[in-house]
């Protein structure tokens with residue numbers, strides 16, 4: 206049987222994004238407080254939770270793959286402590302932005318690989334992110350796109366829902382997840 210999944214971008218959704226830099230060490234990984242509640246509700250609603258993250262810092266040699274694994278181990282144990290759940294799987298793309306045919310979002314490749322590995326029902330699935338690349342990857346994969354942040358109406362049109370913050374998404378979450386299928390929903394606009 207196919208499972209519904211919730212795909213999460215990492216930086217800017219799970220943890221505080223370091224502008225112009227990378228989270229290279231556990232000490233630099235700071236959870237966004239509202240993420241815990243979002244994550245707990247997603248897991249309690251029976252979704253498979255999959256992290257989908259571009260990590261160009263690895264391709265640049267700024268951090269090793271081992272360092273990335275250490276950060277993710279720290280993230281997973283922090284999630285279990287705070288919510289009782291952790292990500293069911295993690296996909297990261299270490300490619301440089303300059304790589305042709307990269308797995309990096311906006312390519313849907315990581316989402317599609319996850320869908321194949323876990324027999325995911327794309328039509329019942331969502332991707333939550335904070336950049337247009339996340340929304341474009343979601344659209345290309347065929348999952349619903351939810352964006353967090355400030356976007357103009359043209360940018361916002363790449364997503365099914367746009368919320369100014371994780372907190373605002375939390376308030377609307379039940380309606381978004383248990384409302385009509387994502388392809389029939391309209392833009393929420395900024396609350």
Ligand SMILES: [Mg+2]
Pocket residue numbers: 214215216217218222334335336
């Ligand atoms: Mg991000």
